[in-house]
Amino acid sequence: DGGITQSPKYLFRKEGQNVTLSCEQNLNHDAMYWYRQDPGQGLRLIYYSQIVNDFQKGDIAEGYSVSREKKESFPLTVTSAQKNPTAFYLCASTRDRVHSYNEQFFGPGTRLTVL
Amino acid sequence: GQNIDQPTEMTATEGAIVQINCTYQTSGFNGLFWYQQHAGEAPTFLSYNVLDGLEEKGRFSSFLSRSKGYSYLLLKELQMKDSASYLCAVRDWVQLTFGSGTQLTVLP
Numbered sequence: 001d002g003g004i005t006q007s008p009k010y011l012f013r014k015e016g017q018n019v020t021l022s023c024e025q026n027l028n029h030d031a032m033y034w035y036r037q038d039p040g041q042g043l044r045l046i047y048y049s050q051i052v053n054d055f056q057k058g059d060i061a062e063g064y065s066v067s068r069e070k071k072e073s074f075p076l077t078v079t080s081a082q083k084n085p086t087a088f089y090l091c092a093s094t095r096d097r098v099h100s101y102n103e104q105f106f107g108p109g110t111r112l113t114v115l
Numbered sequence: 116g117q118n119i120d121q122p123t124e125m126t127a128t129e130g131a132i133v134q135i136n137c138t139y140q141t142s143g144f145n146g147l148f149w150y151q152q153h154a155g156e157a158p159t160f161l162s163y164n165v166l167d168g169l170e171e172k173g174r175f176s177s178f179l180s181r182s183k184g185y186s187y188l189l190l191k192e193l194q195m196k197d198s199a200s201y202l203c204a205v206r207d208w209v210q211l212t213f214g215s216g217t218q219l220t221v222l223p
Contacts, residue, residue, distance in 0.1 A: 106157035
């Protein structure tokens with residue numbers, strides 16, 4: 001089955017530690033995205049990548065970093081510089097960045113709690 | 116940038132019809148999406164509009180007026196499983212910007 005995988009579903013970390021969230025897709029999609037969702041709120045864009053070895057900051061990139069070494073993978077690192085890291089993190093992908101009708105497919109999400 | 120507004124909460128009765136509105140102000144417009152999100156789960160795609168008018172897909176329909184910066188999602192024959200958050204999202208030339216979502220509660 002084609003889709004997007006995020007693991008783990010729940011993640012706990014101590015304050016001050018960096019943590020990396022994984023995102024893998026086997027849809028052969030070019031573009032990938034990371035969003036953060038806080039309770040009762042919509043999704044806010046952290047980073048996006050439209051092609052391998054290229055990525056751009058979204059609206060709330062501070063305290064986060066990404067890499068895109070392979071088409072299938074777009075890991076997100078939450079660094080100790082992120083002041084309020086506890087949130088629900090969603091990874092998404094689209095077939096390409098050119099056609100606007102391409103909807104974003106989402107992974108199941110990772111709920112990160114920093115203690 | 117983008118500014119997207121939708122009501123925070125709505126309640127409706129099973130079997131009824133409900134309309135969820137979304138207004139937006141954008142620096143660029145390249146389509147509007149509606150997503151459904153159940154609690155603790157990922158959003159799932161419902162509809163896409165880029166031209167003015169109504170798009171119908173089973174029990175769900177979505178309308179767009181670009182001149183008014185307005186869209187609505189219409190849900191007919193409501194079922195209990197339709198209780199969820201409904202997210203309006205606008206695409207500019209680069210990214211998708213989401214509204215805060217409308218939490219719909221369907222009562223028996």
